[in-house]
Amino acid sequence: MPANFESAIAHIKSLYPDEEFIPLHEPKFIGREKEYVADAIESTFVSSVGAYVNKFEGMMADLTGAKFAVATVNGTAALHMALLVAGVKQGEEIISQALTFVATANAISYIGAIPVFVDVDMDTLGMSAEKLQDFLSSHCELRNGFTYNKVSGRRVAACVPMHSFGFPCKIDEIAAICAEWNIALVEDAAESLGSYYKGKHTGVFGQLGTFSFNGNKTITCGGGGAIVTDDEDLAKLARHLTTQAKVPHAWEFNHDMIGYNYRMPNLNAAMACAQLEQLPRFVENKRELAGLYRDFFSSVGIAFQTETADAQANYWLNVLLMQDRGERDAFLEVTNKSGVMTRPAWTLMHKLPMFRDAQHDGLQNSLWIEDRLVNIPSSVRIA
Structure with missing residues (x-):
């Protein structure tokens, strides 16, 4: 396992220390x-x-x-x-x-x-x-x-x-x-x-x-x-x-x-x-998590998606962008086998049989992203 994969798994587990299996996004019911x-x-x-x-x-x-x-x-x-x-x-x-x-x-x-x-x-x-x-x-x-x-x-x-x-x-x-x-x-x-x-x-x-x-x-x-x-x-x-x-x-x-x-x-x-009623607290918590992810992944050479200057994102699902599809698939395999749920982007719509004949503009960026994107655990971390 590459060192940055191993450290990524360890970091995610450190953020969710009470979870034997870390889901991608689980609900929290802490209010009324x-x-x-x-x-x-x-x-x-x-x-x-x-x-x-x-x-x-x-x-x-x-x-x-x-x-x-x-x-x-x-x-x-x-x-x-x-x-x-x-x-x-x-x-x-x-x-x-x-x-x-x-x-x-x-x-x-x-x-x-x-x-x-x-x-x-x-x-x-x-x-x-x-x-x-x-x-x-x-x-x-x-x-x-x-x-x-x-x-x-x-x-x-x-x-x-x-x-x-x-x-x-x-x-x-x-x-x-x-x-x-x-x-x-x-x-x-x-x-x-x-x-x-x-x-x-x-x-x-x-x-x-x-x-x-x-x-x-x-x-x-x-x-x-x-x-x-x-x-x-x-x-x-x-x-x-x-x-x-x-x-x-x-x-x-x-x-x-x-x-x-x-x-x-x-x-x-x-x-x-x-x-x-809990939304402000949840979004604040998720943005804090995104900051922790951003700092960590920049230190191990894995690209982490951040909001643009004009935006304030809720960071519903945090996004990594790997080097290529091979690295993406390897990361998906080792994380899921290690009890850390990750997933790729959705299959692009024009590749599905129902929409195969749909007109499109070439979708250059979409294809690039599909090959590299990984979502990582993003649940609110409030007990």
């Missing part, structure tokens, strides 16, 4: 989770209507600075709904990134839209504004105020950048480009709760932003998601669609659109509220 969940049970409102759903939506709006928040059953459902209320139609195109979790591309497919993938920046691991502009300038044109792909002939209806591993991408530049081309901007902020770019929380730079509260996220309620927006009409539509598009009435069941059973249950919202 049990109290709030018990209260929700006592209220008998355990499904998609209840005081904690309303409280959670208010807390999310306050945290992000958005005017409105809509609680959903998970982050994928949030993104699906956000794209739907943004006006994307079946057969239209959505520009996203290939370096992302499959849920991003799946949500695009739920509408019957077609994903197009552009490259990421090396310093953010998120969508490159420069590559987005290059793609639009080279392959698209404005017709009657809308953007069309000259290759496929389809309208480009939306853009979905993702803040990879909690590192904010250059979202203000992306927003400006989308405005220039009249493309709806929907942020996939699933991994970036508690992350800020130029003083603004992620998720609020476009028409809509979406978040996830899956079990491996910075805070969790088992599942759960949220949509945030400043547009009251979009928020009302999202809330309507996620509750089966039921027309409000004391006893009648009338529905005026195709709806979805996508609202967050009150039980999950109760846990989410308690977790949100």
Whole structure:
């Protein structure tokens, strides 16, 4: 085993001394989770209507600075709904990134839209504004105020950048480009709760932003998601669609659109509220961990990914960049065999059979990152 691998394993174990096996990211329940969940049970409102759903939506709006928040059953459902209320139609195109979790591309497919993938920046691991502009300038044109792909002939209806591993991408530049081309901007902020770019929380730079509260996220309620927006009409539509598009009435069941059973249950919202109360403490703790990792890995010659000057990242999952795929695979093998959970980046979307025919821009940086990226244990270290 190379000396720097051995010392890396020893260092990670020293940061989690009470763990026989060190997971990649485990939840911490150190607040009022049990109290709030018990209260929700006592209220008998355990499904998609209840005081904690309303409280959670208010807390999310306050945290992000958005005017409105809509609680959903998970982050994928949030993104699906956000794209739907943004006006994307079946057969239209959505520009996203290939370096992302499959849920991003799946949500695009739920509408019957077609994903197009552009490259990421090396310093953010998120969508490159420069590559987005290059793609639009080279392959698209404005017709009657809308953007069309000259290759496929389809309208480009939306853009979905993702803040990879909690590192904010250059979202203000992306927003400006989308405005220039009249493309709806929907942020996939699933991994970036508690992350800020130029003083603004992620998720609020476009028409809509979406978040996830899956079990491996910075805070969790088992599942759960949220949509945030400043547009009251979009928020009302999202809330309507996620509750089966039921027309409000004391006893009648009338529905005026195709709806979805996508609202967050009150039980999950109760846990989410308690977790949100701990978010500042969790993010502070995770940023402290990132600093310890940064100092150590710089001393042993392994590249550690850090936030850009304009960003304040939550460091959801800490990122190493190895020399090449061979070194990456060797590190993955020895760490996991030693009881330290590590994992590579997701398989790039255009390599999956469902999206193999998707148009892309070559994805040079994404391919380089895929060969080298390793996520290392990033759990909050609070007993």
